[in-house]
Amino acid sequence: xxxxxxxxxxxxxxxxxxxxxxxxxxxxxxxxxxxxxxxxxxxxxxxxxxxxxxxxxxxxxxxxxxxxxxxxxxxxxxxxxxxxxxxxxxxxxxxxxxxxxxxxxxxxxxxxxxxxxxxxxxxxxxxxxxxxxxxxxxxxxxxxxxxxxxxxxxxxxxxxxxxxxxxxxxxxxxxxxxxxxxxxxxxxxxxxxxxxxxxxxxxxxxxxxxxxxxxxxxxxxxxxxxxxxxxxxxxxxxxxxxxxxxxxx
Ligand SMILES: NC(=O)c1ccc[n+]([C@@H]2O[C@H](COP(=O)([O-])OP(=O)(O)OC[C@H]3O[C@@H](n4cnc5c(N)ncnc54)[C@H](O)[C@@H]3O)[C@@H](O)[C@H]2O)c1
Numbered sequence: 001x002x003x004x005x006x007x008x009x010x011x012x013x014x015x016x017x018x019x020x021x022x023x024x025x026x027x028x029x030x031x032x033x034x035x036x037x038x039x040x041x042x043x044x045x046x047x048x049x050x051x052x053x054x055x056x057x058x059x060x061x062x063x064x065x066x067x068x069x070x071x072x073x074x075x076x077x078x079x080x081x082x083x084x085x086x087x088x089x090x091x092x093x094x095x096x097x098x099x100x101x102x103x104x105x106x107x108x109x110x111x112x113x114x115x116x117x118x119x120x121x122x123x124x125x126x127x128x129x130x131x132x133x134x135x136x137x138x139x140x141x142x143x144x145x146x147x148x149x150x151x152x153x154x155x156x157x158x159x160x161x162x163x164x165x166x167x168x169x170x171x172x173x174x175x176x177x178x179x180x181x182x183x184x185x186x187x188x189x190x191x192x193x194x195x196x197x198x199x200x201x202x203x204x205x206x207x208x209x210x211x212x213x214x215x216x217x218x219x220x221x222x223x224x225x226x227x228x229x230x231x232x233x234x235x236x237x238x239x240x241x242x243x244x245x246x247x248x249x
Pocket of ligand 1: 014015016017018020021038039040041062063064065090091092093113140141142143144171173184185186187188189190193194206
């Protein structure tokens with residue numbers, strides 16, 4: 001497709017092999033962007049679903065919590081595709097475990113993927129955005145920071161810190177024409193969530209929402225598409241809650 005909203009933009013996306021990240025990949029690809037996905041999982045389903053050529057979407061196996069692997073990913077992108085205009089960090093480690101049972105390894109692994117991953121990716125790609133005097137960065141946080149559920153303290157802390165990263169970075173790079181924002185999804189009906197979250201919990205969350213339907217991955221993808229577009233050129237350092245009005249902030 002040509003003439004789309006994101007035509008000619010090169011997007012780096014973490015976590016594009018499933019769920020919300022997959023929806024973001026499909027949405028941005030349908031709007032003309034070129035997408036390079038970093039994921040520990042298999043990206044072939046997303047690539048096939050996008051239905052565009054290999055020059056428009058590709059995947060790279062990368063554990064984003066590992067600085068060496070992120071550096072290799074950066075080298076691969078620059079040699080095969082060029083310098084990215086947009087970074088969307090969507091990959092995350094998310095599991096339920098009461099605080100009393102959490103090990104330091106659980107805690108560290110969660111921060112390393114959810115927070116350190118965002119840091120490593122941003123450091124990798126911001127220098128070229130500064131040179132281009134244009135860039136868009138979106139970090140996918142979580143409404144759980146604003147309406148904290150039980151047994152997810154490790155995850156909530158990582159997403160709160162990610163919002164801190166967004167706010168600090170926005171201050172540092174705004175003068176270079178780069179915007180940095182967070183999207184905070186509410187409970188969303190991804191394949192993994194539908195398989196692992198009891199329907200009773202979906203019902204509970206729905207009862208607290210102002211909008212009376214459950215969130216779908218496409219709800220998040222549409223907001224990310226807006227934030228990385230020219231239309232959002234005057235928005236930075238913000239966290240957009242996309243949770244059907246569950247949180248009252
Ligand atoms: N689904 C929800 O209800 C919900 C709610 C709030 C926030 N979120 C956030 O939205 C984002 C997407 O969530 P989802 O539910 O679609 O998740 P998902 O589990 O379907 O997808 C997560 C992706 O991250 C990848 N990933 C995990 N660890 C990685 C690593 N170390 N390196 C590279 N890739 C890695 C996985 O392979 C997968 O593709 C996450 O940031 C999550 O915290 C989701």
